[in-house]
Amino acid sequence: MSWNRVAVVGAGLVKFGELFDQSYEQMAAGAFRAAAGHVDKGFDPREVDAVVVATQRGTLWGQEGIGGNTVPSALGISGVACTRVENACPSGSDAFRVGAMMVASGVHQVVLVIGVEKMRDKSSQEGLLSRAASGHPVYNRGETAPVLFAPFATRHMHDFGTTPEMLAAVAVKNHHNGCLDPYAHFRYEVTVDQVLSSPPVCHPLRLLDCCPQTDGAAAVILTSAEDAGRYTDKPVLVAGFGVATDHPYLHEKSTFLALPATVEAARRAYAMAGLGPEDMDMAEVHDCFTITEILDIEDLGFVDKGKGGPATLDGTTSLGGRIPVNPSGGLLAKGHPIGATGVAQLVECTWQLREEGGERQVAIRNGNALQHNVGGRGSGVSVVNILTRNR
């Protein structure tokens, strides 16, 4: 039996990309207005009584002390309760979970969960993903973002025979989906050959195996399941969620063939929702690198361990496949504005369950969708949220 105590009544985002002409505050306002405008029966911004902001790091645009509390003013609702959630790459999905619990507790009635990240105000050289200064000053010296995932690719290829073509198939699929998503950062097709001939970034990953650095914002409006009818006749309910941590350093990993945080977060979310991977109609998963999506679809139970590569190659995760994965284009094509990423994935899941997915709409048979992020030092945290349109 699913949890189903909280409903998403509105969901929206700004087009992701290099938004050089928009400030952090302007992106936030754009996402909020999009979510408010999505509420079927109309929404007065002043109905919001609490805001949960997901921004992973303000230092990316020179704001060390960004506390989330600057956001309500930008949204024109200064005075409301506001809290920032920072939990690495799952910041947005964890903010959603926190917002849902705030509503379920009865303390707050209408909660805005908004993810905002400004990544391109600094040059890519100065950006998060090219820095190599996190963790221990010596033991982790040189660990840029791809270093946190590429060792899994090396081992997955060694043990399961996963090929560069299989990795490339993830990028090809997600770029194709991105072409169908007007909100995606990249809207062009890539071929396997283009992926395999793109510049090496962090062996065995190449440039087109990696997601871009993207500006963006996304927002959802949550109410209790009972109140949802005041806003929409098509509420999407929070069926369950799970969070799990793992050791934050790569040398403490129990395996390089899976991300244990994802496995445990998924187990908890499935248990809370009373559902399993076979019940999902689609999933938005964390494909910061191509290998990550292959690990995800195995760890989330969509395919057997070791079969993520072949399953991607044979179309299992394509739009018309058994379990469409990342119809929005994923992080690889839609982009990865960190705090906004998870919220935007939940926007996509909401739209798909409401069959508002346009050209990229997947077949909704069971009425359930899964959203997943994993990240932090050494994939030390994962969040899984499961949404349903079934009451």
Add this chain to the structure above:
Amino acid sequence: METEPRVTLPVGILGVGVAVPSLRIDAAEIARAWSASARGSLAVPDADEDTLTLAWAASLMALDAAGVRPDQLDGLFWGTTRPPLAEGPSHVFLATALGIDRRAGGHLSSGSTHSGMDALVSAWDALGAGHVRTALVVASDALVPGPGSAVETTTGAGAAAYVLGPVAGAPGMLAYRTTDSLPVVDRYRGDGAFATSDTYDGRLFRDKVFMPLVSRVAAELCRAPGADGGTGPHDWSIADPDGRLAPALARSIGANLISAEVTGSLGDTGAPAAFLGAMTAMTAPGSFAMVAYGGGRATAVLAGSTREVPGARGALALLGAPAHTASYPQLLRSRAQLVSSGDPVPMGVPPGSAAFVRGNLEMLCLRGARCEDCGYISTPPSIHPSCAGCGGDRMTIVDLARAGTVETFVVNETMPPPFTAPLPLAVIDLDDGARVMLQGVSEDAPDLAIGDRVQLVLRRYGVERGIPVYGYKAARPPHQAGVAPSPHQTDAARPPHQAGVAPSPHQTDAARPPHQAGVAPSLRQARNRGGSR
């Protein structure tokens, strides 16, 4: 100055070791950039090698050869023209990384290429006086010549180490020495200057400084008591600032020059030059001379061996081993003389931070925290108050094994300054069951593979705000013969040398086949963590 030879107490040579940097360059390639010509090959350091890392490697090789544990030493006598810190803890960093007892003595000699000989003489005197029973002498240099300078096409790098002790029963000995000086300004580096410069015209230096001074100490050595009836020893190793001076001197005194081959392949290694050139003499019984020059001083040493000195044959093999060829731009980058215009990525935690005060010992000594409940070894201890295996908090600090097997790895190809790609990073299962993740060395980047055996070598991780930061990197053997002896490791467990150090072209196919059949059985520690997996 014809005086009676002084009496010198002989001391024993118990073992020797050497280290050479990982790169070679033809002097002609450097000269070509400046429309000049030059001969010979030079041994040059990679960006993460310096005089300290070379000294570390040579020292461990000598200790291993002598069968002396670092904690048995009474002193470390280190001679290097240019220590890694002009002022600062250079000596204690090296001693700590070597595992020498922190109450041991010794000292750091520097300031000219004569510093290696100064270190040897100091240890010799301390032994003669009876203040020291066993001493480690290491001479090393990785000098930075100015681009386009005359010394740039002659400056090499390397290290040589001796373990000295009582003469009775020792395979080798230092018998006698002579020294002399001239107040001249030859090669120098002023306060605040980055690169070493030459003052004198080459002919002026040869005719009025080097030849007369070195001839005098050589002639005096030949009159030493017991020096083969006044003719001196047959074999001479002579430090050679430009590759032509030692042969000329040898001809003038009728000596057999044994150091020319090393000088020709490594260049002028500076402080260790006289010692590196003499390794060949210690592979068999006989007497020989070593002559050092630098900073207006020259010293000649009469030495000999009654049998092969442990380490000498291995040293000779290492000196002649093939190595990777550097381009001139790569050399300039490694010396920080060709620098990207971008802001370098700072260390997340600067060396001035308390984290380095807390963490220096565990980094330099490579320590872990072994769980008394489950045996899991967490590294490094200071950030693991709880066992990463079982969550327990009863830990014992242990020295980690210094060799292991690659569990998985990456090669970082796109790195902001100060990094230079390609940079391997590898997860290593050490032979004691601990697991670490460390940088690899650049020469392993083209074909590193899961299952490869690696050794942990001390390297310079960076120079942050002028302060060098040292740590260990994973390198496939043969790399530097000096590999820290592990308390957990027997000789039998040492990794087999891998064939072929020549770099293969980097594979352009993303596909690196999952070859490496017959991967060594993993000694990975059991991970009985909680959770659902």
